Amino acid sequence: MDWAGLAGYGAFFLTMAGIYAVLALGLNVQWGFTGQFNIGIAGFFAVGAYASAIATTAPGGAHLGGFDLPVWVGLAAAMAASAVIAAAVGLLTVTLRADYLAIATIGIAEILRLVLKNEAWLTNGVRGIAGIPRPLAEMAGDHPAAILLVVLAAVAVVYLALERGRRSPWGRVLRAIRDNEPAARAAGKNVLRFRLQAFVLGSAIMGLGGALYAHTVGFISPEAFGPELVTFLVWVMLIAGGSGNNRGAVLGALAIWLVWSGTEILTGRLPPDMVTRAGAVRVLLIGVLVQVILRWRPAGLLPERSPRRDDDA
Amino acid sequence: MADILQLLVYGVVLGSILTLGAIGVSLIYGILRFAHFAHGDMMTVGAYAALVAVAAAGLPVYAALPLAMAAAAAVAVAIDRIVYRPLRRTSPMILLISSFGMALVLRSAVQLVWGPANRVYVPGIRVPYQVADVRIGVDHLVIVAGAVVLVIALHLFLRRTRTGKAMRAMADNAELARISGVDTERVVLWTWVIGGALAAAAGVFLALDTRLHPTVGWHMLLPVFAAAILGGIGKPYGAIAGGLTIGVAQELSTAVIAPVYKPAVAFAVIVVVLIVRPRGLLGGRG
Incomplete structure (x- = not known):
C-alpha cells in the first residue's frame, strides 16, 4: 500500500471538494437565499481563475501580465473581477424573472467562454496559462497540504460570513424576496438592490472558487474544465x-x-476501448441522480430551517 | 452588397432552424409553464436518430427525417411521463432544474452511443447554386423548404383540428380550458409530440447545415430561447418571426463583429427585448 500516494490523493480529494463547497455556497446566496437562477456558474468560475492567474504568474508570459503578486492578492483580484462583471451583468438582468435570468446567464457564460478563448492578448487563448503558483510556496514548497489548508480556510470564512448574513435582517429580506416578492416590496424594501447585492456576492464567491482551482491545478485553459459540467x-x-x-x-x-x-x-x-466514453457514463449517472433527488428528496439532505428554529435547537 | 445578400441567405437558413426549435419551446412554455432546457439536446437526439436511418438503413436524409421526428417525439413523451409529469405539481423552477439535468443525460447518452467525434450524414461536397454573386447550397433549399412545410402543417393542425384548438385554448387559459372539458393530459401529450418532432427536424437541418456533434443542440439553446422570447414566449406564431429575426441578426452581425461572437447577438436581443418589450413582439406571456 502506497500510504504517501493515498494521503496525497486524500488531500487532493478534499481540496477539490472544498473548492466545490465554495462554489455551492456562492450559488446558495443566489438560488438558496434569493431564488435567482444562475446557470452561468462556470463563467464566473473562469473569470476568477483567470484573474488570479494573471495577477500571480511570473511576468513574460504570452498573456496579460503576469504581475507576480502574492496569492492572496490574486484571490482578492478574482473576487473583485467576478464582482465587477456580475454587477455589470446584474444591472441588465436583475429585473428578470427566474427562468428568464437562467437563459440570460447561459448567454453570459457563453460570452465569457468565447472571450477567454479568443482574446489571446488577455488569456493566451486556447493554449491557456501555465505556471500558476501554489499558495504558501515559500514555506511549504509543493506540499499538497498547503493548498488544502488555504481551501479549507476559504470554506470556513465564506461559510461563517454567509451564516451571519443568513441570520441577519439582510438575509431575511433576501428570503422574503424569494418567497413573496410583492410582500417584500410592499414592506418598503428595495427589491432590485437586494437582488443585485445577492447576485454580485454569490458571483464573487464563485470567482474565489475559480481562483482556488487555478492555484490547485497550476494550469488553466478555456476548455480545461467542461463549463456545463462545473455548473451542473x-x-x-x-x-x-x-x-x-x-x-x-x-x-x-x-x-x-x-x-x-x-x-x-x-x-x-x-475495458480500454470504452474509456473514451466513460466520461459520458459519469455525467449520465449524475443526471439520473439529480432526477431521483428532485423526485424523492427535493429539499435535500439538510432541508432549510428558519434561523429562529436553529437558535432554539 | 452581394456579401450582405449572402449573409441574408445564411440568416434565413439559420432562422428556419431556430424557428422549428423555438416553436417547441414556446408551446411547452405556453402549455406547461416552464422553460424546457433540454430542448437543444432534443435537437441533438433527433439529428443522431436520422444518422441511424442514414447509416444503418441507407436511406437518404429526407426519408430519414420523418423517422427521426417520430423517434424524438417518442423520446420526448417518454421523458415527460417518467421525469416531468411527477414533478408537474411542484414549482416550474423544479421542472427547469430537472430539464437542465435531462439536457446532460441526453447529451451524454448520445456521446455514449456515437462517441464524441464530428460526423456528417453524407460525406463529400456538393456544388452550390450560383445566383448572381450569391451562393445557395442544395441543403439550404431543403432546410428552408422543409421548415416552411412543417410550419404550414403546424398551422393547419392548430387551426383545423380539435386537439389543435384545445391546445391554443389551454395556452391562453389552462383553468378555463380544463373546466370547459378539454382533456389536458391529451393536450400535454400532443405538446411533447409536436415539440419533440419539430426539435428533431431542427436538429437534422442543423446537422445538414453544419455537422453532427453531441453538443450541437446545446449551443442552439440560447438563440432558440432568444427567438421564443422575441416572438413572445407561449405564442407559437411569434416563434416564427422571432426565429427568422434572430437567425438573420446573428448572420448579419458577422459583417460588423468577429464571427466567433455571434452568440452575443442572441444574448443582447434577449436582454433588450425583456427590458424594452417584456411580452415580445406579439405579446406573449409576461
Whole structure:
C-alpha cells in the first residue's frame, strides 16, 4: 500500500471538494437565499481563475501580465473581477424573472467562454496559462497540504460570513424576496438592490472558487474544465445538500464530489476501448441522480430551517 | 452588397432552424409553464436518430427525417411521463432544474452511443447554386423548404383540428380550458409530440447545415430561447418571426463583429427585448 500516494490523493480529494463547497455556497446566496437562477456558474468560475492567474504568474508570459503578486492578492483580484462583471451583468438582468435570468446567464457564460478563448492578448487563448503558483510556496514548497489548508480556510470564512448574513435582517429580506416578492416590496424594501447585492456576492464567491482551482491545478485553459459540467455539478451539490442551507451546501459538495470521484474509480475499470466514453457514463449517472433527488428528496439532505428554529435547537 | 445578400441567405437558413426549435419551446412554455432546457439536446437526439436511418438503413436524409421526428417525439413523451409529469405539481423552477439535468443525460447518452467525434450524414461536397454573386447550397433549399412545410402543417393542425384548438385554448387559459372539458393530459401529450418532432427536424437541418456533434443542440439553446422570447414566449406564431429575426441578426452581425461572437447577438436581443418589450413582439406571456 502506497500510504504517501493515498494521503496525497486524500488531500487532493478534499481540496477539490472544498473548492466545490465554495462554489455551492456562492450559488446558495443566489438560488438558496434569493431564488435567482444562475446557470452561468462556470463563467464566473473562469473569470476568477483567470484573474488570479494573471495577477500571480511570473511576468513574460504570452498573456496579460503576469504581475507576480502574492496569492492572496490574486484571490482578492478574482473576487473583485467576478464582482465587477456580475454587477455589470446584474444591472441588465436583475429585473428578470427566474427562468428568464437562467437563459440570460447561459448567454453570459457563453460570452465569457468565447472571450477567454479568443482574446489571446488577455488569456493566451486556447493554449491557456501555465505556471500558476501554489499558495504558501515559500514555506511549504509543493506540499499538497498547503493548498488544502488555504481551501479549507476559504470554506470556513465564506461559510461563517454567509451564516451571519443568513441570520441577519439582510438575509431575511433576501428570503422574503424569494418567497413573496410583492410582500417584500410592499414592506418598503428595495427589491432590485437586494437582488443585485445577492447576485454580485454569490458571483464573487464563485470567482474565489475559480481562483482556488487555478492555484490547485497550476494550469488553466478555456476548455480545461467542461463549463456545463462545473455548473451542473454545483447545482446537483446544492440541491442534494439542501438549497437555502449553508451547511447543506457544504455537505452536498462533499457527498456529490465523493459520488463523482467514485464513478471515476468505477469507469476506470472499464475495458480500454470504452474509456473514451466513460466520461459520458459519469455525467449520465449524475443526471439520473439529480432526477431521483428532485423526485424523492427535493429539499435535500439538510432541508432549510428558519434561523429562529436553529437558535432554539 | 452581394456579401450582405449572402449573409441574408445564411440568416434565413439559420432562422428556419431556430424557428422549428423555438416553436417547441414556446408551446411547452405556453402549455406547461416552464422553460424546457433540454430542448437543444432534443435537437441533438433527433439529428443522431436520422444518422441511424442514414447509416444503418441507407436511406437518404429526407426519408430519414420523418423517422427521426417520430423517434424524438417518442423520446420526448417518454421523458415527460417518467421525469416531468411527477414533478408537474411542484414549482416550474423544479421542472427547469430537472430539464437542465435531462439536457446532460441526453447529451451524454448520445456521446455514449456515437462517441464524441464530428460526423456528417453524407460525406463529400456538393456544388452550390450560383445566383448572381450569391451562393445557395442544395441543403439550404431543403432546410428552408422543409421548415416552411412543417410550419404550414403546424398551422393547419392548430387551426383545423380539435386537439389543435384545445391546445391554443389551454395556452391562453389552462383553468378555463380544463373546466370547459378539454382533456389536458391529451393536450400535454400532443405538446411533447409536436415539440419533440419539430426539435428533431431542427436538429437534422442543423446537422445538414453544419455537422453532427453531441453538443450541437446545446449551443442552439440560447438563440432558440432568444427567438421564443422575441416572438413572445407561449405564442407559437411569434416563434416564427422571432426565429427568422434572430437567425438573420446573428448572420448579419458577422459583417460588423468577429464571427466567433455571434452568440452575443442572441444574448443582447434577449436582454433588450425583456427590458424594452417584456411580452415580445406579439405579446406573449409576461
